[in-house]
Amino acid sequence: MSLVIKVGLASCGLAAGAGEVFAAIKTHIKxxxxxxxxxxxxxxxxxFAEPLVEISREDQKSIIYGEVTPENIGNIxxxxxxxxxxxxxxxxxxxxxxxENKTYKKQKRIVLRNCGVIDPISIDDYLGNDGYTALEKSxxxxxxxxxxxxxxxxxxxxxxxxxFPTGLKWLFAYNAQNDKKYIVCNADEGDPGAFMDRSVLxxxxxxxxxxxxxGAYAIGADEGYIYCRAEYPLAIKHLNxxxxxxxxxxxxxxxxxxxxxxxELHIKEGAGAFVCGEETALMASIxxxxxxxxxxxxxxxxxxxxGKPTNxxxxxxxxxxxxIILNGASEYAKYGTDKSKGTKVFALAGKxxxxxxIEVPMGxxxxxxxxxxxxxxxxxxxxxxxxxxxxxxxxxxxxxxDTIVDYDSINKTGAIMGSGGMVVxxxxxxxxxxxxxxxxxxxxxxxxxxxxxxxxxxxxLEILIKxxxxxxxxxxLDTLEELAHNIIKGSLCGLGQTxxxxxxxxxxxxRDEYIAHIKDKKCPAGxxxxxxxxxxxxxxCIGCTVxxxxxxVNCISGERKQVHKIDQDACIKCGACYDACKFNAIKKG
Numbered sequence: 001m002s003l004v005i006k007v008g009l010a011s012c013g014l015a016a017g018a019g020e021v022f023a024a025i026k027t028h029i030k031x032x033x034x035x036x037x038x039x040x041x042x043x044x045x046x047x048f049a050e051p052l053v054e055i056s057r058e059d060q061k062s063i064i065y066g067e068v069t070p071e072n073i074g075n076i077x078x079x080x081x082x083x084x085x086x087x088x089x090x091x092x093x094x095x096x097x098x099x100e101n102k103t104y105k106k107q108k109r110i111v112l113r114n115c116g117v118i119d120p121i122s123i124d125d126y127l128g129n130d131g132y133t134a135l136e137k138s139x140x141x142x143x144x145x146x147x148x149x150x151x152x153x154x155x156x157x158x159x160x161x162x163x164f165p166t167g168l169k170w171l172f173a174y175n176a177q178n179d180k181k182y183i184v185c186n187a188d189e190g191d192p193g194a195f196m197d198r199s200v201l202x203x204x205x206x207x208x209x210x211x212x213x214x215g216a217y218a219i220g221a222d223e224g225y226i227y228c229r230a231e232y233p234l235a236i237k238h239l240n241x242x243x244x245x246x247x248x249x250x251x252x253x254x255x256x257x258x259x260x261x262x263x264e265l266h267i268k269e270g271a272g273a274f275v276c277g278e279e280t281a282l283m284a285s286i287x288x289x290x291x292x293x294x295x296x297x298x299x300x301x302x303x304x305x306x307g308k309p310t311n312x313x314x315x316x317x318x319x320x321x322x323x324i325i326l327n328g329a330s331e332y333a334k335y336g337t338d339k340s341k342g343t344k345v346f347a348l349a350g351k352x353x354x355x356x357x358i359e360v361p362m363g364x365x366x367x368x369x370x371x372x373x374x375x376x377x378x379x380x381x382x383x384x385x386x387x388x389x390x391x392x393x394x395x396x397x398x399x400x401x402d403t404i405v406d407y408d409s410i411n412k413t414g415a416i417m418g419s420g421g422m423v424v425x426x427x428x429x430x431x432x433x434x435x436x437x438x439x440x441x442x443x444x445x446x447x448x449x450x451x452x453x454x455x456x457x458x459x460x461l462e463i464l465i466k467x468x469x470x471x472x473x474x475x476x477l478d479t480l481e482e483l484a485h486n487i488i489k490g491s492l493c494g495l496g497q498t499x500x501x502x503x504x505x506x507x508x509x510x511r512d513e514y515i516a517h518i519k520d521k522k523c524p525a526g527x528x529x530x531x532x533x534x535x536x537x538x539x540x541c542i543g544c545t546v547x548x549x550x551x552x553v554n555c556i557s558g559e560r561k562q563v564h565k566i567d568q569d570a571c572i573k574c575g576a577c578y579d580a581c582k583f584n585a586i587k588k589g
Contacts, residue, residue, distance in 0.1 A: 044116025389418025
């Protein structure tokens with residue numbers, strides 16, 4: 001019975017050593033003359049267990065193994081061929097107990113339907129999974145208005161962060177009167193901890209292209225751009241291959257499916273400016289200008305690229321389109337809540353066991369996302385918070401874990417869903433430090449056009465640095481809030497309007513931690529270096545001298561078998577002594 005072996009060769013897999021595993025598989029099957037088809041695929045979402053290898057038979061019996069190495073892959077293959085598969089490191093399987101069988105079943109994969117399943121650079125694989133069938137249906141059976149109505153009725157909202165109804169956005173562009181229109185895919189994913197767009201483009205580029213072509217036909221555009229940051233070389237490589245394949249097959253170009261519809265698609269590589277995720281800055285960059293936001297109105301649907309009507313959606317939004325057209329608006333609307341339909345892809349990162357990508361129905365409680373699908377905390381330390389929406393979002397505490405995941409519910413907390421980044425934190429995380437990290441990011445990424453954003457975020461950052469250094473005052477908290485609200489009101493684009501969110505939410509939910517930094521001169525999480533103090537616990541120190549040997553500045557003194565002492569004036573608070581002591585005789589506080 002013939003075997004198929006798939007190896008995940010997305011960025012996450014390659015970083016974990018999947019390339020070496022792939023080479024080892026090739027060598028093993030050649031040496032042992034095993035009848036097996038070896039295929040490349042992309043990320044299935046279980047990034048925490050990379051490298052991932054799936055072995056399946058034509059009777060559909062399948063096992064996905066995690067943490068595969070070049071050393072153990074031969075044994076895994078041989079055992080499977082003998083009918084006695086290896087039971088260790090099974091992640092997902094329909095014949096064995098996989099560690100993630102239950103969590104995987106809680107997902108609903110629409111956007112990620114092909115990721116980790118098909119070879120992303122094989123158009124035949126995509127066609128074998130209903131690829132371009134929705135495009136054919138759109139051009140042969142539906143009018144432009146029919147398509148827009150389907151997208152409106154599905155309840156799909158833009159997955160880039162703002163959550164604007166996609167069908168309504170398309171209708172605006174459709175109604176715009178002009179002989180030239182554009183459609184743009186925003187793949188300028190820049191949030192720290194977010195990698196949804198990258199994984200979709202690496203794993204299923206044709207689904208995004210098909211969604212764009214359908215959208216272009218619906219609004220009357222004949223040209224499009226995918227704006228993808230240059231830091232995603234594998235995604236860009238797969239996009240270029242997919243565009244070339246789609247052109248050869250006649251899905252791009254002139255008279256698509258024998259119709260009078262023509263469409264040409266380009267890739268524009270961005271230089272990594274976070275502000276270019278804002279649609280007017282993105283369009284300026286495509287036009288060869290500096291990426292800076294402009295005043296709206298006019299909105300892109302009226303005057304976008306080169307002054308022509310333009311529709312912009314992000315990667316995840318376009319990846320939903322073909323599925324909706326094929327399966328129907330009502331089928332998509334079955335998932336989610338009244339105002340937030342469908343599914344949402346999240347990138348789980350931080351102190352969580354199952355770091356990687358998940359796709360769940362809208363309306364799932366945060367607790368279920370983190371513990372039911374994400375596997376819970378990676379460390380023994382308790383959950384402290386989750387950062388939603390990246391630098392534009394906010395931190396939510398444990399008492400808000402029953403909040404359901406939809407646009408309105410998340411917005412009510414002061415955070416935003418954003419594009420789908422979710423960073424989980426335990427009690428070793430300092431919330432002042434987290435606020436400082438995200439504000440430092442947005443301050444660096446500000447284009448500088450708006451005074452409130454350019455100067456206001458800098459002043460806020462200076463105050464946060466003061467607080468984390470132990471030099472803060474209670475009135476600084478009022479100043480932070482005042483500055484935050486003025487920046488929100490006085491900024492032109494979404495970067496400035498949301499930059500204060502991490503500070504506002506940490507002040508709202510973790511105010512005691514700010515007060516501890518200011519009044520007690522202590523960092524409860526033991527993170528802020530200026531407020532740290534390392535001391536020897538006398539009744540635990542046995543005088544082994546390890547701490548003294550590890551100290552890079554020789555600030556620890558004491559004879560062998562005698563209690564040691566740390567010179568506080570000389571200590572640089574690096575923590576080397578704390579990490580080295582096996583007797584828990586160093587206190588950090």
